[in-house]
Structures are given as structure tokens and as C-alpha cells.
Amino acid sequence: MNLILLDPADLTDDHHAWVRDPRRLRHLREVHRARPGDELTLGVSGGSIGRGRLVSLDEDGARFALDALDQAPPAALDIELVLALPRPRMLARSLEHVTALGVKRITLLHTRRVEKSYWQSPELSAEKIHQHLVLGLEQARDTVMPEVELETHFKPFVEDRLATRLKVRRGLLAHPGMQAACPRGLTSPATLVVGPEGGFIPYEVEALLAAGCQGIHLGSRILRVETAVIALLARLG
Known part of the structure; x- marks a missing residue:
């Protein structure tokens, strides 16, 4: 703390x-x-x-x-994260890490390779999520609480809500086999989309690209989701 x-x-x-x-x-x-x-x-x-x-x-x-509380919290990272819902233990760590890095909007998304049982986890309760966000803020000396959204239906989220966001933000789909390398040091608002263990299925990749995402990769190594998310945010930020 x-x-x-x-x-x-x-x-x-x-x-x-x-x-x-x-x-x-x-x-x-x-x-x-x-x-x-x-x-x-x-x-x-x-x-x-x-x-x-x-x-x-x-x-x-x-x-x-x-004493005088007159210092502003650190600047937010202007990157929204859309993350396929990880397994509960990984979710807890991921929320803390991305909060510490300054992400202020996190969307947890259902995809084909996300186990349906994950959505029943106690880790998704408002209280538990809040606890993990607080730990991330305390670590980074930040005070601004991120917003967390739960999206249990892939298609309407991608075709409607995500597509609308990407009219004013750059969309980046992190997925193995994409042509472009992950950019460095973004200077404009972005939305980063990261899949589950095993990745997105082809239909999901096509839908995300059609919604306006650009496909990117981190190289030939296949990383665990929690490692990939941190590596991507550090590189993009």
C-alpha cells in the first residue's frame, strides 16, 4: 500500500x-x-x-x-481495455495490474472460449471487483476509480457498442498471427481488445476487424493473457 x-x-x-x-x-x-x-x-x-x-x-x-491534500493523482492512461473474461484467479491479478497502470475503463467480455462458469464466480461481485481496483490504486498512488463493465453477449457488444466507441478511438485487436506489430507510445485515445486463453475464434476476429479494430501482435511468442495485457499496455503507453 x-x-x-x-x-x-x-x-x-x-x-x-x-x-x-x-x-x-x-x-x-x-x-x-x-x-x-x-x-x-x-x-x-x-x-x-x-x-x-x-x-x-x-x-x-x-x-x-x-495536511493539505493538494496533489493531483497521476494522469490516466487513455487506453480502454476490452478483455475476454479470464479465469477467476487471473481476473483478480489482471484488475489490480491494469488499474495500477492507469486504465480507467475495463470491459470484461464473453467469447466462445470463455468458460460460462467464470461468470458465476464470486470474483465478479461488485464488492470483490472494488477490492481489486482499490489495491491497484493504492499500489500506483492513484485515487480515480476505473469503471468496469460486464458484457455477456459478444455480437451485440462488438457490432453496436464497440463499433460506436471506435468512431472516436483507435481500435487495436491483439491476436497471434496479425500482420502489424504492436505500436509504441500512442498519443491518441485507443481501445485495446485482448482475447482469452486460446485466443479468439476466427468468427470473433472477423467481427472485431469489421467493427474497426486493427490487428496487432507482440511477436512470435505466445504469452499468458495476464502477461500479454501488461506487455501491451506498457508498450502502447
Whole structure:
């Protein structure tokens, strides 16, 4: 936790905060080894970042005296991610990693090779998703929560919603065998589409290209989805 992310409900007034949830308290004790008087980096969800002094840490919670929270969060990565729903364990890590990299819109998409049982996973509950997004924000010292959308029907999403997005954004389909290499350092808004383990089936590739995506690749190596997503975002950003 490089940032203590405060919910607005944690603020007791303009200059004080009271953190009570077990996860953040455990992190303060076991990782930060924080003691009263220590200064730590804090930020308010959706707001600014600054410093705060730990006033007390006990069974009732952690109380902070806040200095000026006047620093803006880091700039967002202007790349939207459309990701075929990964297996639950991989989903958790992927959400944290892409949030830390600055992605602010994530669409989880059903495709032919996505197991239908994945959509029943507890990891897709709003609470669980929020937890993983918070961990990514804390890691990157960010405060702006990403938006996560669940799309369980491939065809209407691609033909309607994705095609509309791509009128104002560059669409990039990452898939083995595509002709163009992944570009570097984009300077315009983009939407990156990444498939499941095993990739998209031919029909899905054709539909994504027809919607306006450009096919790209990362070379001859076939990477796990969670590795490929990080490599793509790092290269594009």
C-alpha cells in the first residue's frame, strides 16, 4: 500500500480521518509498521493526494491528521481495455495490474472460449471487483476509480457498442498471427481488445476487424493473457 486510500466516509472533518476496516489496519501494522507520529501518503477516493500524520492506531482504528491534500493523482492512461473474461484467479491479478497502470475503463467480455462458469464466480461481485481496483490504486498512488463493465453477449457488444466507441478511438485487436506489430507510445485515445486463453475464434476476429479494430501482435511468442495485457499496455503507453 503506497497510498492510504480514504473513502469520503473516513473523513471526520476537513483535517481528520478515521480508518476502521481490518485490511488497511492490518497493512498499517504489518507492512508499514506504522506508529503514532509517522507521516504517510494519503488520498481521498476520486480526489487529491497529500500527507497525513498518524495520530493513533489501536483496536478502534487509525486516526489521521491531514495536511493539505493538494496533489493531483497521476494522469490516466487513455487506453480502454476490452478483455475476454479470464479465469477467476487471473481476473483478480489482471484488475489490480491494469488499474495500477492507469486504465480507467475495463470491459470484461464473453467469447466462445470463455468458460460460462467464470461468470458465476464470486470474483465478479461488485464488492470483490472494488477490492481489486482499490489495491491497484493504492499500489500506483492513484485515487480515480476505473469503471468496469460486464458484457455477456459478444455480437451485440462488438457490432453496436464497440463499433460506436471506435468512431472516436483507435481500435487495436491483439491476436497471434496479425500482420502489424504492436505500436509504441500512442498519443491518441485507443481501445485495446485482448482475447482469452486460446485466443479468439476466427468468427470473433472477423467481427472485431469489421467493427474497426486493427490487428496487432507482440511477436512470435505466445504469452499468458495476464502477461500479454501488461506487455501491451506498457508498450502502447
